[in-house]
Amino acid sequence: MDMEITKQDYLKRYKEELLINEKSKATIEKYVSEVKLLLDYLEDHEQSKASILEYRDALRKNYQARTVNGKLAAVHSFLQFIDKSEWKVKFLKIQRRSFAEESRELTEKEYRKLLETAKSKKENRLYYLMLTLGGTGIRISELQYITIEAVKKGKAEIDMKGKCRIILIPKGLKEKLLSYASQAGIQNGYLFKSRNGKPLNRSNIWRELKRLCEDALVNPNKVFPHNFRHLFAKCYYAIEKDIAHLADILGHSSVETTRCYIAVSLKEHEETLTKLQLII
The missing domain is CATH 1.10.443.10 (Intergrase catalytic core)
Incomplete structure (x- = not known):
């Protein structure tokens, strides 16, 4: 990530990219919101895949696996946007439910x-x-x-x-x-x-x-x-x-x-x- 680019610039450019790719309004709002949380986290951490792994672990402590994977989908989208696909981490494994609630x-x-x-x-x-x-x-x-x-x-x-x-x-x-x-x-x-x-x-x-x-x-x-x-x-x-x-x-x-x-x-x-x- 380029340190000279501000967080707001990243979010603005990323949002424009999502619009170009014809993502729905709801998806854009969700992804931009999730990426903002990621960037807030990275302000106090080293910008590397290790930090993304730590971020995933932090999410696991507060959210269910399906929610974490939803957040990671936004993170992965952003990492691809900034040409850091190698920083992507694995989604959490979820066993398919055999029964409905x-x-x-x-x-x-x-x-x-x-x-x-x-x-x-x-x-x-x-x-x-x-x-x-x-x-x-x-x-x-x-x-x-x-x-x-x-x-x-x-x-x-x-x-x-x-x-x-x-x-x-x-x-x-x-x-x-x-x-x-x-x-x-x-x-x-x-x-x-x-x-x-x-x-x-x-x-x-x-x-x-x-x-x-x-x-x-x-x-x-x-x-x-x-x-x-x-x-x-x-x-x-x-x-x-x-x-x-x-x-x-x-x-x-x-x-x-x-x-x-x-x-x-x-x-x-x-x-x-x-x-x-x-x-x-």
Whole structure:
């Protein structure tokens, strides 16, 4: 690293590099924030691979392995940017979980309960939003691609992080969304939008879901946008046991990521073991 270049200059140049590489806004904010922490650390340490190793060890004491690896991904990106790839360190090894955490797993029964409650409370936008997340498996950041035009076509073209894929909108969902659009007077553009016409903010959706949990009597720790994606994956895999195809639908670059989505709960595993009838 060039000592004559200030920390702020490094951060500014690195941010520009991320923008050029078309990284998402969230990724840029996260990576720049993580690199700032690294540079703060290196101010009091020798600038070498040994210090990066020490930094990794320091992270291990305060964060879980998955979080540490996320931080290291940003560090590695920055090291490559400054031509110090030889300083990269190994990610922490993480054993793949065999079981899902039941305390955070949204069940199909709870999903239906949320829908019923939203419908009875006339929370129409939230009702159709949950239907869309559960019926397509899209990420909350991809909700902006569900436009009136996409619904009419029966498919949405997702273009994020340099990856493009097609999301099919099932016929039943298409009919419901067009009906909602007609009722709400939405003729074009985003289907789920705020009063100023912009796509719904993630935090707004989060708050609406948490409020709904109280009336639906569903554990709020289970109800967050990404869990609808997990529910879609489990229900899809239960019918069509093709993990490679499911990975494509979800937009995963690795089936290992998809495996985490379809992990069975301990209770389900125990029921399967019982069905084996090997304990006699």
